[in-house]
Amino acid sequence: MNSRLREIINYKTGGRQNPFAELLGWSPQYLAKLLKGENFGLSPVLTLLSTFPEINARWFLFGEGSMLEAGRLFELQRESMSHIMSLLDLDKYIPYMSGEEVREFEEAVQSGRKPDFSPDTVAKWQSLLDDRNRALDARFAEAKAKSDELCRQKTAK
Numbered sequence: 001m002n003s004r005l006r007e008i009i010n011y012k013t014g015g016r017q018n019p020f021a022e023l024l025g026w027s028p029q030y031l032a033k034l035l036k037g038e039n040f041g042l043s044p045v046l047t048l049l050s051t052f053p054e055i056n057a058r059w060f061l062f063g064e065g066s067m068l069e070a071g072r073l074f075e076l077q078r079e080s081m082s083h084i085m086s087l088l089d090l091d092k093y094i095p096y097m098s099g100e101e102v103r104e105f106e107e108a109v110q111s112g113r114k115p116d117f118s119p120d121t122v123a124k125w126q127s128l129l130d131d132r133n134r135a136l137d138a139r140f141a142e143a144k145a146k147s148d149e150l151c152r153q154k155t156a157k
Helices: 002-013 017-024 028-035 042-051 057-062 070-091 099-111 119-152
Strands: none
Touching (some): 002 017
């Protein structure tokens, strides 16, 4: 059970034991004893499972299943997909961002948070993207018209 306790510590505090002990109201020494396999009675199990309801009790007690309850796994997947979609939605504007805006976007991606740009800024980028698309559409239409004209010309017999 102490190896599964280590996994929970990694999940909740990135492996930092003192902050984890604080979350549960335990002393760092008590946590160290639990990690060694000492004094692992019902009390620490109940404290841990009541403090972190997303932890699958069957996994913690018996090592069966996954660490997180199915509902929490679904929620994490939904949150991560939402985060990815918000990044992809802004990704198309990178060519129109200022250096500072690109830096903000990059920092947000690297730190795993959602970039926070004002609606006016996003609207400005969208306008620039629309202008570029219109220019490309016009160039394609011009090239198609020229191609159609060349294809319609009579050929010599």
